[in-house]
Amino acid sequence: MEIRKGIHWVGVLDPGLEIFDIVIPTQWGTTYNSYLIEADEPALxxxxxxxxxxxxxxxxEERIDLANLKHLIVNHTEPDHSGAVGELLRRAPHLKVHGSRAAIQFLREQVNxxxxxxxxxxxDSLDLGNRRLRFIMAPFLHWPDxxxxxxxxxxxxxxxxxxxxxxxxxxxxxxESEQAEDFTEAIRYYFDSIMSPFKPKVQEAVAKVGSLDIDLIxxxxxxxxxxxxWRVVDLYRRWSCIEEGQAKKVIIAYASAYGHTKAMAELIAKGVEEAGNVEIALVDVGVAPESHLDELFEEFDALIIGSPTIxxxxxxxxxxxxxxxxxxxxxxxxxxVFGNYGWSGEAVGLLEERLEKMRLVVSHPPVKVRFGLTDADKERCLSLGRFMAEGLQ
Incomplete structure (x- = not known):
């Protein structure tokens, strides 16, 4: 399909795809887009x-004899875009492959x-004879390559x-001009699922393309x-905007079997509140919808998480x-981290280990309480809340 003069879509449709990357439901399926650029030196x-x-x-091969294809541009090497590169190179070993340093490294390890x-x-630019390509680095959208x-x-x-x-x-x-239905919801879902962890990088990329003359993406x-x-570029700009000057946000997330861990969470929240000027989100993850958790965890300044040991x-x-x-x-x-227990109390240690592996900074010793809370235990919970809030001032 020709999308512009001398530019052909040679990708494939995957309307039956239900799950992408193991965890992302895809109710509308997807496509894998590839483009052939006709030129004195044709490029894919x-x-x-x-x-x-x-x-x-x-x-x-309906569009070009592979012997005449000169260049392969690899914008990103995730296997849903690079999965056919190995076989393409076996059939056209003469191809010059162009990509970022990370892309070339990743591709070598994929095709071996x-x-x-x-x-x-x-x-950097690539002269195709009668056409010229220019490369714009956009790392972490959504891979480093x-x-x-x-x-x-x-x-x-x-x-x-x-x-x-x-x-x-x-x-x-x-x-897009052929679509009878608005698919903005799909664009937003894609951004939230894949791009939202990289908002600063999105902002950088949007700024880079802002000076370009773009008629088609x-x-x-x-x-x-x-x-x-430009409508979609502007949506990305808005969705990735990080608002300045807002109050710091502390999330206190917990689950509770018999109410003891809940009581600890509420006391920690009270301690945070006493420190002042901090937004508090207290959430029972045992009942909160996943969509609420996704929204909650998207942006925060401190995470205090608790669990009983079972x-x-x-x-x-x-x-x-x-x-x-x-x-x-x-x-x-x-x-x-915090938690209540009756026998052995491993939960707080396991949570602390997990947070450290995620490279969060565990800046306060765990608060661990056996069965009912004493006055001293209550004060430890309040103190944890105050400490975490004061650290954000």
Whole structure:
């Protein structure tokens, strides 16, 4: 399918995909977008997921003899975009492969073969004869290897995952201008699921493309943005905005079997409140919806998490809640643990170990109480809350 003069979509549709990356439901399916740029030296931008390799190569070879294809641009090496590279290189070993330093390294370890690699940097260009590509580094959108590729003078930006969506259009119509239904919800869901842990990097990338003349954004997933690409860029700008000047936020998350851990959590919250000028979110993760936890854990300044000990372990709702905390955005933030027990009390130690492995800073000794709370135990809980809040001032 020609999306602009001499630029062909040669990707594949995956409308039946229900789960992406093990944990992300995809109610609209997805696409794996790859683009052939016709030029004196033809170039291919990205490939597709490995189990679609044959379908992809058949489609590509309908447009070009692989012997005449000169360049492969690798914007990102996650296997849903690089899965067909190995077979493509076996059939076209002469290809010059262009990518960021990280992309070339990752690709070598994926395909385990020699290839003609060309590492590119910020604003490096590739002359295709009658067309020119420029490379824009966009690390951590959402892998460290990511870059954008800009077709100079023609207003086309190839962005791989950024600005995309897990959305397989009805009837296979790939252009945004052909969509009968608004798919903004899919764009937002994709951002929240994949890009939101990297908001500062999103801001950097949006700033970089702000000076470009862009008429079309050729994404790695979902419809190609040909109607109003700047609308989606602006959505990314707004969604990734980190508001300044807000009160610091402390999350106190817990589960409680018989009320003792809950009582500890409430006392810790009271201690935080006494310190003043701190927003408090007290949440029972045993009953809170997952969507609420996702929203809650998206931005915070300190995390205090507690669990009773049952069968020498942290209770499952607390483990599940901690799984929803991004180790990327939470890294370096203050944390503490607490818990109640009757026999052995392993939960607080296990939680502390997990937080440290996630690179949060556990800055206060765990508060661990056996059965009912004494006045001294209550004061320890209050003191923990005050300490954590004062550390944010």
């Amino acid at each position: 931008v990205d490939t597709v997921k490995g189990n679609f390799t044959e379908e992809f190569l058949e489609k590509l 073969m020699d290839f003609d690699a060309h590492v590119v940097g910020e604003n 990511t870059m954008f590729t800009y077709l100079e003078g023609e207003g086309v930006l190839f962005t791989c995952d950024a600005f995309g969506s897990h959305y397989s259009p009805p009837e296979g119509k790939l252009l 050729a994404t790695g997933h979902g419809p190609i943005l040909d109607r109003d690409p 069968n020498a372990n942290v209770v499952e709702p607390v483990w599940r809640a901690l799984d929803r905390v991004s180790a990327i955005t939470a890294r370096g933030k203050a944390a503490a």
